[in-house]
Amino acid sequence: MISSGSRRADAIAKTIIRSSDSFFTLGWVDLKRHYGLLYFLTWRDFKVRYKQTLLGVVWAILQPLAIAIAMAAFLGRLIRMPSDNLPYPVFVYAGMVLWQLFAQGLSESSNSIVRNEQLISKVYFPRLLAPLSTILASLLDFTISLLVLVLFLAYFRIAPTAAEVIFPLFVLPVVLSSLGAGLWLAALNVKYRDVRHVVNFLVQFWFFATPVAYPTSSVPVRWHMLYELNPMVGALDGFRWTLRGQGAFPTQSVTLAVFTSAAMLLTGIYYFRRTEDTFADFI
Amino acid sequence: MRTSSDGNERLAIRCENIGKRYRIGLRPQNRTLRETISGMVRAPFRALASRGRKSENDERDVWALRDLSLEVHHGEVLGVIGRNGSGKSTLLKILSRITKPTEGQAEIQGRVGSLLEVGAGFHPELTGRENIFLNGAVLGMSRREIEDKFDEIVEFAECGRFLDTPIKHYSSGMYVRLAFAVAAHLETEILFVDEVLAVGDAAFQKKCLGTIGNSAKQGRTVIFVSHNMTAVDSLCTRAICLHEGKAVLEGPAASVTSRYLQNWLPAFNDVVHDNIETAPGNEMIRLRCARVRPLNGIATDQLTVRTPLVVEFECWKLSAHSKLSLAAAVVNEHGVSVFVTAENRESPAPAGLLRSSFIVPADLMNNGTYRLRLGVFLNGIAVTVVADWEDLLIFEVHDAASELRGAYHGYWPGTVRPNLPWKTELLEPLPASVPGAQSGA
Numbered sequence: 001m002i003s004s005g006s007r008r009a010d011a012i013a014k015t016i017i018r019s020s021d022s023f024f025t026l027g028w029v030d031l032k033r034h035y036g037l038l039y040f041l042t043w044r045d046f047k048v049r050y051k052q053t054l055l056g057v058v059w060a061i062l063q064p065l066a067i068a069i070a071m072a073a074f075l076g077r078l079i080r081m082p083s084d085n086l087p088y089p090v091f092v093y094a095g096m097v098l099w100q101l102f103a104q105g106l107s108e109s110s111n112s113i114v115r116n117e118q119l120i121s122k123v124y125f126p127r128l129l130a131p132l133s134t135i136l137a138s139l140l141d142f143t144i145s146l147l148v149l150v151l152f153l154a155y156f157r158i159a160p161t162a163a164e165v166i167f168p169l170f171v172l173p174v175v176l177s178s179l180g181a182g183l184w185l186a187a188l189n190v191k192y193r194d195v196r197h198v199v200n201f202l203v204q205f206w207f208f209a210t211p212v213a214y215p216t217s218s219v220p221v222r223w224h225m226l227y228e229l230n231p232m233v234g235a236l237d238g239f240r241w242t243l244r245g246q247g248a249f250p251t252q253s254v255t256l257a258v259f260t261s262a263a264m265l266l267t268g269i270y271y272f273r274r275t276e277d278t279f280a281d282f283i
Numbered sequence: 284m285r286t287s288s289d290g291n292e293r294l295a296i297r298c299e300n301i302g303k304r305y306r307i308g309l310r311p312q313n314r315t316l317r318e319t320i321s322g323m324v325r326a327p328f329r330a331l332a333s334r335g336r337k338s339e340n341d342e343r344d345v346w347a348l349r350d351l352s353l354e355v356h357h358g359e360v361l362g363v364i365g366r367n368g369s370g371k372s373t374l375l376k377i378l379s380r381i382t383k384p385t386e387g388q389a390e391i392q393g394r395v396g397s398l399l400e401v402g403a404g405f406h407p408e409l410t411g412r413e414n415i416f417l418n419g420a421v422l423g424m425s426r427r428e429i430e431d432k433f434d435e436i437v438e439f440a441e442c443g444r445f446l447d448t449p450i451k452h453y454s455s456g457m458y459v460r461l462a463f464a465v466a467a468h469l470e471t472e473i474l475f476v477d478e479v480l481a482v483g484d485a486a487f488q489k490k491c492l493g494t495i496g497n498s499a500k501q502g503r504t505v506i507f508v509s510h511n512m513t514a515v516d517s518l519c520t521r522a523i524c525l526h527e528g529k530a531v532l533e534g535p536a537a538s539v540t541s542r543y544l545q546n547w548l549p550a551f552n553d554v555v556h557d558n559i560e561t562a563p564g565n566e567m568i569r570l571r572c573a574r575v576r577p578l579n580g581i582a583t584d585q586l587t588v589r590t591p592l593v594v595e596f597e598c599w600k601l602s603a604h605s606k607l608s609l610a611a612a613v614v615n616e617h618g619v620s621v622f623v624t625a626e627n628r629e630s631p632a633p634a635g636l637l638r639s640s641f642i643v644p645a646d647l648m649n650n651g652t653y654r655l656r657l658g659v660f661l662n663g664i665a666v667t668v669v670a671d672w673e674d675l676l677i678f679e680v681h682d683a684a685s686e687l688r689g690a691y692h693g694y695w696p697g698t699v700r701p702n703l704p705w706k707t708e709l710l711e712p713l714p715a716s717v718p719g720a721q722s723g724a
Contacts, residue, residue: 013392013393013394013395014390014391014392015380015390015391015395016388016389016390016391017377017378017380017383017384017388017389017390017391018383018384018387018388018389019383019384019385019386019387019388036420036425036426037420037421037423039420039426040416040417040420040421041420044406044409044413044417047409047413048406048408048409051408051409051449052408118400118403118404119403119404119421120381121381122381122399122400122403123379123381123397123399123400123403123404123421123422124379124380124381124397125421277382277383278382278383280376280381280382281305281382
């Protein structure tokens, strides 16, 4: 619907409206045309999160930091939780940073359609932009809290490793699975407001099934295959491996993470696009 | 067949048999997962079967729009009128892609801007400046377009001083001005406008309508949904009237609006509630009936500009001592208030069933459709509103031949049509020197 100003000379935009489109013609071009709106929605989601707060964007650091400190005190000191050759505070903060990205992305994206009800029922835009912008805003938070991780590493005198160059590769399954699950829940949330309650529960459950506070090695080996179906396992294992820069690469969990997160995203997009036409009718 | 393809190229919008079905059973928001699951557990096959079945005509189905075909040429301004629930908004929602049609297809040539609500996407925590960019992007403007028009928008909205204030601190007037300023600078080839856009005070409404008028003059294609017949008449080149999801009238705007007012707006000129328990009202007063009739006739008789009218109300007054008085306001189809009249009461009327009436003399009302609003006021230390019935009566005053018109049979403008006595007298005869002057004697 939007032609970018400079390309006004292009043929007149033509829109066809009919009852249903096939999955492959579902307006991917339209999505590209609206990238400007994606930028503004992301910017809004990020900006509004810290409006009228005293500490502002410091909260992005404080949240994972506070939980990591509590865990370091209780689990690291008192219980002496093993931490795979990393100082426990570094181990747990590295886990928290990625977990926060996942949890925040998941809960905000699953709420994104309902929260934008006013927009959905009054304006057309590719509905995919709403959950997408919340994930991108969470990525901005993540980038900020990552800077603190650098300070952690310096404080504990952990030398930078060559492997750290590939760390974004392990952020990818986190983003994909968070968006994938978020798309499912956002679409379901339009019809079933139960989702709001389910999300809280789901995030807590998922936290226990993710090696944030404890290492994967403490899970019995015979359960590993099942356990690693959780894409967060491979993501965290891989991420921590880059910090250590030595030891065996967690091939199995990382491979599984890539596949399961891709599967979550693809099915999420499919379900979301199948139902998005009726959002305005049900919301 | 060249002519037909040439014709198609100038079409901005083409709808073919568009229909939109809502399933009432599915619409309520309180449909929870539990209900769906328990429904499937109780009758799994029925639940599955009903998913597969499609266009069966279920009694729970409501067609908000059915079999609507429409062609709009480039540069045309099409008005869409009809009662509430006739499918006007659904049509706009389908064309602006907010919802999909259940059947049929529409084709749109050109960039579309749709203004179904001012300030869509405004966020209260963000500043005026930030919201201009956000709202612009939501309406489909590119960042550069917004930057280019930024100063104009600020000037139009008259909010320069508050640009960096969060809009939650704005007055409602400022909020609407800012929202409309962004919308007014949307420059798409095709524009969909819902009347609800024209909110705020009369001056601002005029500004909104003026902006729509301007975009029409610039050769843009506009679809304008409205209840305001005057606005449709003056802005639109063509109009359609929807009734129960179907186009029942189509043609030049003025002819569609006048036929709509005559044939499709319901008339209630006689309202009766016999049961004192359920009649509208409260513990002070209940309304038994309201009617408009010719002075020497009954409510089913035709009212013309030449008939004196009686407007009468019967009310049960339930309290003996309260000093209640009635006031009636009459509004014409253009939303113009024709008159307000109130009962002037010295002492309280006794309790019981009362009839109050007033007479509208002949040769006062112009022809048209009128809506009457009745208010009941309590005259104590201050005046308080006891009851307020809007659109209590809707009645039609028909045109009639009269000596006023002479040989002229066309449209007689005016909010009222009084038969004022004209007087012409001879002040002095022409002097004899004027050529052609002849003495009458």
